[in-house]
Amino acid sequence: MSRKPKLERFKENVSSKYQIYNSIFMTLPFDGISNTGVLLPLFSEICEEGYKRDKNPSQIMDKFFERYVEKDKTEKEKVQLLFRFIQYIERQVVLFDAVEDAAFPIVNNMDGRGTLRNIKEEAQEKHQMDALKTYLKRFKIRPVLTAHPTQFYPGQVLGIITDLAEAIEKDDLLTIKKLLAQLGKTPFFKKEKPTPYNEAVSLIWYLENVFYHSASKIYNYIQDNIFKDEELDNQVIDLGFWPGGDRDGNPFVTTEITLKVAERLRSTILLNYYRDIRKLKRRLTFEGVEKRLAHLERMLYDNVYLRKEDEMFSLAEFEAELKAIRDVIVSDHQSLFSAEINDLINKVKLFGFHFAMLDIRQDSRVHQGVFENIVEVMEARENGLFSIDYANATEEEKIKALTNIDAVVASEYFENEITNATISSIYAMKTIQSNNGERGANRYIISNNQSALHVMEAFSMLRLCNWKQPDVDVSPLFETVPDLQAAQSVMRTLYTNEAYAAHLKRRGNKQYIMLGFSDGTKDGGYLMANWSIFKAKEELTAISREFGIKVIFFDGRGGPPARGGGKTHQFYASLGNTIQDEEIQLTVQGQTISSNFGTPESCQYNLEQLLSSGISNEIFSSATAEFSxxxxxxxxxxxxxxxxxxxxxxxxxxxxxxxxxxxxxxxxxxxxxxxxxxxxxxxxxxxxxxxxxxxxxxxxxxxxxxxxxxxxxxxxxxxxxxxxxxxxxxxxxxxxxxxxxxxxxxxxxxxxxxxxxxxxxxxxxxxxxxxxxxxxxxxxxxxxxxxxxxxxxxxxxxxxxxxxxxxxxxxxxxxxxxxxxxxxxxxxxxxxxxxxxxxxxxxxxxxxxxxxxxxxxxxxxx
Structure with a gap:
């Protein structure tokens, strides 16, 4: 690690390198164009000069055409030149991304403040190792990947960024030139909208190629350096996933797509295990383990490629077999390569057969219409769900009726498309849980949640789908300033409802509550949105503690500061003891995924920063409220x-x-x-x-x-x-x-x-x-x-x-x-x-x- 200041490291490894590679890029002709790379720097200069002289964009453009473009050029030719400039500039951005990715471990201190090594050393110095271990036994982070469209790179361009970053890291000029030429010819513009399944596949790429390695590396470090011989029975890092499950405002997310995405998540994690087993086979060539590994390899191959479900181990059996193989290595083979098999066992603990936890989300206004339709159809089919006139009842009367609901509905009962889709999405959660395990899909989020009734209607729909005791957490999402102000009252009503309280008890007395920064800012402005969320968290923590409930906050944060983004690590480290910090959960989307979690190094660094922000807030803070x-x-x-x-x-x-x-x-x-x-x-x-x-x-x-x-x-x-x-x-x-x-x-x-x-x-x-x-x-x-x-x-x-x-x-x-x-x-x-x-x-x-x-x-x- 260089001892030079961070700015100097940035200038040397990002700014200077970008200038060198950009000059190569500007000389590469593509699609028969040779003068664009020459004219673009001149246009850039004219822009800077023009704004310094308070010229407007039209005057700047006229000046450029007058000075550098031949007089006989037609309007059409000038327009074509501008489109070529756009092509070049968006590729310059890609080049800058790749250079910055390559320099990430040099510019950022991978063992510095906020990293696990730093946390461990600080805990040792302050004699807080026991406190750190106790905290890590219950604390978790969950980044949740969403398909919210805040980045415009198609999948193939993301691949080029990754390859470019690797080539830049190695200073491999020949490969860099080839990749820049490839970049020049690769289209950025999408002629057709992606399907939710396409979005899921592009994000699963990050799970498979980045998170799989970075998250397990962190877990291995915690197990080996903090817990040592003691088994850590907590995942510490969970991964969440929205594409294919987020129905809010997206009519293209169907039950079929939800199931298809869950299957893709399962097959991808099994494929990653298969690859690791193949690597292990090359090392564990010993008596007593060789055949067992060969059996696991064949079983995973048959499941992933031949779809043979019946011969597949359950998750518990798979983990038990890996541990049994480790025991043989430890007892009979001097623990040779035990770190490699421990790594796979830890991955199985982290990712199970689900890889990432697929959330289902829908808007409360949709639920309201769906529930009214359910009541209407059930009245026509049999004696009805309720003895009251549900549509005209008060909120209190409705909640009372929902508390004692006892019936079963099926999606085919309903001709209404949205009702059918909503009910079938709940049945899909049951299917996913049976295939991928309970963690595969165990949370239902209600957007635009304004009342306790909204939660009770969603909870009742789960129970109506032949699920008397749902293995699902129901999470209200409070977004606007008025909704945040009403949140405490909403939760008090729910905590005192006998059916909902019994459900929470079965779920370990944990309540997930999502808070939306984006709509909060849009609704109430920057300071009020953030302050309202802080106050809501304090109030919700207090009411939850009063009822013996551990509240877990899930923050809907976007990329830019205006949507709750910005310095997330500092934000979480600053919350104080009046806000429950059992877990840190936040949405990650678009350019935030590629910039913060796009490479194994940046992913590891930013996951560690999130982990350390929770640890700092709990163990190293002064344990006082953030505000007098x-x-x-x-x-x-x-x-x-x-x-x-x-x-x-x-x-x-x-x-x-x-x-x-x-x-x-x-x-x-x-x-x-x-x-x-x-x-x-x-x-x-x-x-x-x-x-x-x-x-x-x-x-x-x-x-x-x-x-x-x-x-x-x-x-x-x-x-x-x-x-x-x-x-x-x-x-x-x-x-x-x-x-x-x-x-x-x-x-x-x-x-x-x-x-x-x-x-x-x-x-x-x-x-x-x-x-x-x-x-x-x-x-x-x-x-x-x-x-x-x-x-x-x-x-x-x-x-x-x-x-x-x-x-x-x-x-x-x-x-x-x-x-x-x-x-x-x-x-x-x-x-x-x-x-x-x-x-x-x-x-x-x-x-x-x-x-x-x-x-x-x-x-x-x-």
Whole structure:
């Protein structure tokens, strides 16, 4: 490990190497194009120079064409050149990703703060090894891979990034040149939407090639270096999975796909075991074990390739046989290669026959309609489910009726497509559990959960599917600010319900509760969303402890800070003892998967950071609440002012029309990056509540305005300054690592903003005032954050991260310019009654194509 500062390591191993390989890439012609690589750096220079002189994207483009493109070039040829620029830039982003991946273990200290080795050494130093062992016997992390479309790389491009990173690590110039040429010819644009099964297959690649190795390496380290001869009976790392099970707003997730994905997960983990058994066979060539290994190899081969289920061991038998083989090696063969067989035994403990735990998720509004249909159909079929008029009963009456429900339904009872699908998805969970084990699919998540009735209806549907005692955890998802505020009352009702309390007792008195950052930010702004979630966690911890329930929080976090991303490790280490920390569970999606978990090194490092954040919070913290009463009052005031500011901004008459007409929002649906529709309803009318968080946050990001990550923060801080209460804010900043982490994430959003790109909008008759409101809040937030932190510039304490952001922003500046140029062209053509329809379509395609590189370049937002 180099002792040079992190920024210097980044410059040497990322910035400098990127410049070298990019210069090679720019000289490689593909598809018969030779001058694009020459013209792009010149265009990039014109862009930088133009924004310094306050020129708009159209003026910058005119200047470039005038200076570097022959006068006789037609409009069509100029447009073709811009499309070629887009092709080059999105590939430059891939190259930067690969260089950064290759340098990951050099730039990041793999044995430094937050790693397991560091944690173990700190525990030894502080005589806390027993406490560490006790904690690891019950603590877990669960990253949950989702198919939310926040990255635009097709599978083959992800493969090239991996191969490029390996070649760069070895400085293999010949392979690098070949891979760059391959990259030049590989299409990025998806002509058809992926199916949920396609999405699952691409994410299973990460499970098979990265998590399988990294998670087991961590587990081996814990077993060998912390527990030593003592058997660790806790997985420590679970993996979660949403593609194929997440039905919320995705009509394309069918029962057939759910079962197919579960089967793919099972066959992939068995295939990985098969490969490991083959490797073991080459080493364990001893009497007493050779034939037993050959039997396991044949059994796995028959199951994976020939689909012979009847000859397959159960999971318990498989694990017992591996342990028996280990016993022979220890007793008869001097423990030769016992570490290798221990590694496989640990993998089987971690991944079972399920590989990752497939969650099923659906919206409470769907459940409501489904349940009403069930009641109606059952009344027509027999005596009905209830003695009351369910549709017109009060919530209390409905919950009472659901408590004592006792009937069985089958999906074929229902002609209604959604009811049929919902019921069959529950029967699918039973099938998955019988094939993959109980951990294969044992959680049902209710999106948009607003009441105890929503949980009871989902719980009752499980019981109606011939499952009197469901081996399933029912998890409400609280997302909006009002829902978070009502969460404690919802859980009190459930904990005091006899049927639900009995269910929890059977499930080990554990209650999973999911909290959604993305919709919380969209609904209430950055500070209020994060503060509401913190308060909800405190309240839910208190109510759960009152009833003897261990609450396990599952955070729906996105990639950028505005969607709950940012510095997740610092966030979890800062929660204090008033929030239950039995497990850390969070969603991981899009560019966050590839940037944080895309290589074995980055995956191991970030899993260890998550583990250590929980350990730090529990064992090495001062075991006090994160907030004093005074600090809490200050935080409450800041969140409240920020919320009012954001809500007033949302109510501005230009808010929706600005997004609809001046941003890339409506183009997200045309990118074909995800199977899920980009809005919740099929209505053609533009409605804020139907808008998903990803295109909402993404559209602000494409404008380089990043509103959801800072809007309201500056106003709240300035109000405290003008009221003479800034000292209280300084105390809060000094005392609370939670608050510091929030502000550092907000700084990241500010760092990624670039208002010169859209400065032309301030002269727009309709939207000029609205653009100026955003720009003023940006400047206000920047001024106040610098004052509070004492920094000279944003992200002063994160120089390497800041350098990565600046490098990526420099790469995509020409792409952003092309996008804004195309948007301005579209606006001009839409005003012209004689405009050519085909010309309009070309510029719309240009906007859609430019979305790809811009989003991919933001992968360091996690």
């Amino acid at each position: 009463d005074e600090d809490k009052k200050t935080m409450e005031a800041l969140a409240s002012i920020s919320y009012d500011t954001y809500v007033a901004f949302k109510k501005h008459p230009c808010f929706l029309t600005y997004l609809e007409r001046m941003s890339t929002l409506k183009y997200y649906a045309k990118t074909n990056i995800g199977s899920r529709p980009s809005k919740r309803s099929k209505s053609k009318e533009f409605n804020f509540s139907d808008l998903r968080a990803i295109p909402f946050v993404g559209s602000w990001s494409q404008l380089k305005q990043n509103v959801p990550g800072f809007y309201g923060v500056g106003t709240a801080l300035e109000y405290m300054e003008k009221s003479g209460k800034f000292e209280a804010v300084e105390d809060l900043y000094k005392n609370s690592s939670f608050f510091r982490t929030l502000l550092e994430n907000s700084m990241m959003s500010l760092t990624k903003s670039f208002f010169k790109l859209t400065a032309y909008m301030k002269d727009n008759e309709e939207f000029g005032e609205f653009w100026s409101i955003i720009f003023e809040e940006f400047n206000r937030t920047k001024r106040m954050l610098l004052k509070l932190t004492g920094y000279e510039s944003l992200m002063e304490n994160e120089q390497a991260g800041k350098a990565s952001i600046h490098a990526r922003e420099k790469i995509v500046l020409p792409l952003l310019t092309i996008q804004q140029y195309a948007l301005r062209k579209i606006q001009e053509l839409q005003k012209d009654p004689e405009a050519n329809e085909s010309e309009l379509k070309i510029y719309e395609k240009m906007v859609t194509r430019s979305l790809f590189g811009n989003i991919n370049a933001s992968r360091n937002s996690a």
